[in-house]
Amino acid sequence: MSINAKVPEPLVSVIIPTYNRPEYLKQAITSAVQQTYQNIEIIVSDNCSPENLQTLVESFADPRIKFWRHPENVGMLNNQMNAFKMAQGKYVASLHDDDMWNQDFLAKILPPLEANPNLILAFCDQYIIDAQSQINHAATEENSRSYQRDQIASGIHRNFQKIGLVDKSIPTAAACVIRNGLINWDSISSEVGGMWDLYLTYLCCISGYSVYYYPEKLTYYREHEQTDTMLSGRRNIQAKIRKAKSEIFCYKIFMEDMRLHEFHSHFRKLWLEAHTTLGIGLMLDQQSTAARSYFWQALQEQKFNLRTLTALTLSFTPQILTKKLLGVA
Template sequence: MTINSKLPEPLVSVIIPTYNRSKYLEQAIASAVKQTYQNIEIIVSDNCSPENPQNLVASFGDSRIKFWRHKENVGMLNNQMNAFKMARGKYVASLHDDDIWNQDFLAKLIPALEANSNLILAFCDQYIIDAQGEINAAATEGNSRSYKRDQIASGIHEDFQKIGLVDKSIPTAAACVIRNGLIDWDSIPSEVGGMWDLYLTYLCYISGYAVYYYPEKLTYYREHEQTDTMLSGRRNVQAKIRKAKSEMFCYQIFMEDVRLQEFHSHFKRLWLEANTTLGIGLLLDKEVKAARSYFWQALHEQKFNLRTLTALTLSFTPSIITNKVLGVY
C-alpha cells in the first residue's frame, strides 16, 4: 500500500497595507485570493482611510482575509509593521495596495524556501504597469536593467550585500517572500520611513542567511501619480524632505557597518546626495538657514558638486527664481 506522505503547504501571510486606494486595493486583494498556492492568510491593514474599505474587503467573502483598521492615521511605516506583526504564517509577503501578483507568484517562490532552511527570502523580477494596469514594456525592461535583475544568476546567493544594498535588486516590499520569525519587526526604527524595505534587506543580510532569485517577472508594480516615488519631487515638498531624511539615516548606518566597508564610498556618495536633496526640500519649504547647513555639510565632505553648489547659490536668490530652478532637482 502506498502512503501519500506529502506534507501540507505551510501558511503564508500576505500583508496588504492600504490607505484610500479602494480601486487598486480591490485588484490587489483579488490577485492574492487567486493565488494557486492556497494556504494563505491575507492581512489588510487600513491606515484610517477616509474611504473606509471594510465593505470592499468583506465583499470577497473569503475567510482567509483579515481586516484591521487603525482608529487614527499612524503613518505608513507603522501601518506596514503592524501588519507584519499580525502575521501567523511561516512566510510573509508584502503586497502594495496598488500592485498585483501573478497567480503563481507564491507557488514559484515558496518551494525554494521550503527546500533550504538557510534561505531567508526568495525574490523575483517584476513588470511595470501604468495607472490603468497596462504593462509599460520599455519601463519594465528599464527597471530590470536599472536594478540589474537581468544580470543575476538564478538560484541561491549567499553573499548578497551588493545585490541587495548597492544594486537594490531585491524588491523586498513588492516581489519577495520572507521567512517569518527571523526578523524582529520592532527592531526597524521609525527613522527609516519609506526606506523600510531597503533597511529590511539590510536586516536580512546581517542575519547570515542566504537569498534565492527566481528570474521571472511574477509581480506588477504600478506607477501612478500617488506613489511615494512620484510624490517625492517638487509636487510634494514634505514627501521630498521625508525621503531624504530616510535615505540619510539608512546610508549612515550602512557607512558605519564594518561588514560593508568595501562599499563605504558608494554609501557615502548616496548619503551626500541625500543631504543635498534634503537641503533642496527645506529651501523649497522656505527654511533657508536649515537648507544651507546641509549644502555646506555636503560641500565640506565632497569639496565640489555642481548640484550642491547650484542649490547653495540659489539659497541667496529671490524665492521665485529658486523655486523655478529647483523644480528640476
C-alpha cells in the first residue's frame, strides 16, 4: 500500500422508513442522494403503503438505494427497526420520510466520530419546516430553546443523561449519526412504540460511551398534520392511547434504572402524567372503567393533582357530555 494512499471513507447507512407519503419521501431521498459525503447506502423501508413506492425509488437510478417493501403493515416501530437491522454501514443515521438534510450534514457530523472511537453518536440542531418545506424561523428558535440545544456546549459530552433524557436534546430520529454495532436493535421491544427515539437515546446513555454536539442547524424537521406528535393530541384518540402506553413503559424503565437515580423524581412525574393521559384517552374511547384504574393509580402515587381528579370525575359523566367538555369531536 502506498504511503500516500487515501484511507477509504467509512460506509454510512441512511435509514428511511416510509408509509404513504410519496411527495415527502421524494424530497427526503433527494436530500440523502445529494450529500457531499458520498459513501452511503440508502435503505428505504416501505411499511406496505397503499401505493407501491418502488417506481418512485427506482426513478433516482442510484445504485446506493436499497428498497424493501413489507408485504403487510408491520407497524411504525417494526418498520424502523427492520431498516436499522439491514444497515451494513459503520454508522447509521435515521432520516424520516417527511424530513430532509442539508447537503453537508454527514460531511460535518462524521469527522468527530471518526476521530474518537469513544463516541457512540454525534448530533446537531435542526430547522423546523412546514408542509410546503418553508422554514418556520420562530418555531425553529423555539424548538432549539425548548430542547436546550441553544445551551449545549459544542464538542464532547461524557455524561449526557440530562441532555438526552431530561432535556431530550438529541434528535436520534432526525439529526443524529450513530456508531453501528453498539446497539442491540432487538432490545427495543414493541412496548416502546413511538418513544423508540428516546429509548434509543437511553440505550446510548447507559452504553458507557460519549456523544458529540455540533451546534449548527443541518437538518429539517417537518411539522404537519400527519406527524405522530400532531396525531397524539385530541384529534386521534388511538394515537393518544398508544403514545401514553409507550411513555408509561419507558419512564418506568428509566425510574428503575439506578444509573439514572438522580433523575428519578423527574421520570416519576412524567410516568404519572402518562397514566392520566392514558386514562383520558381510554375514557374518550368509551372505556371508562379501564380509565379509572389509571386515574386511581396516579392519585394514589401523588398527594393531589387537579388534572387527574377532574378526569376521574368526568369518567362518571355521560360520554357525550365528556367529549363536549373536553372539546373532542
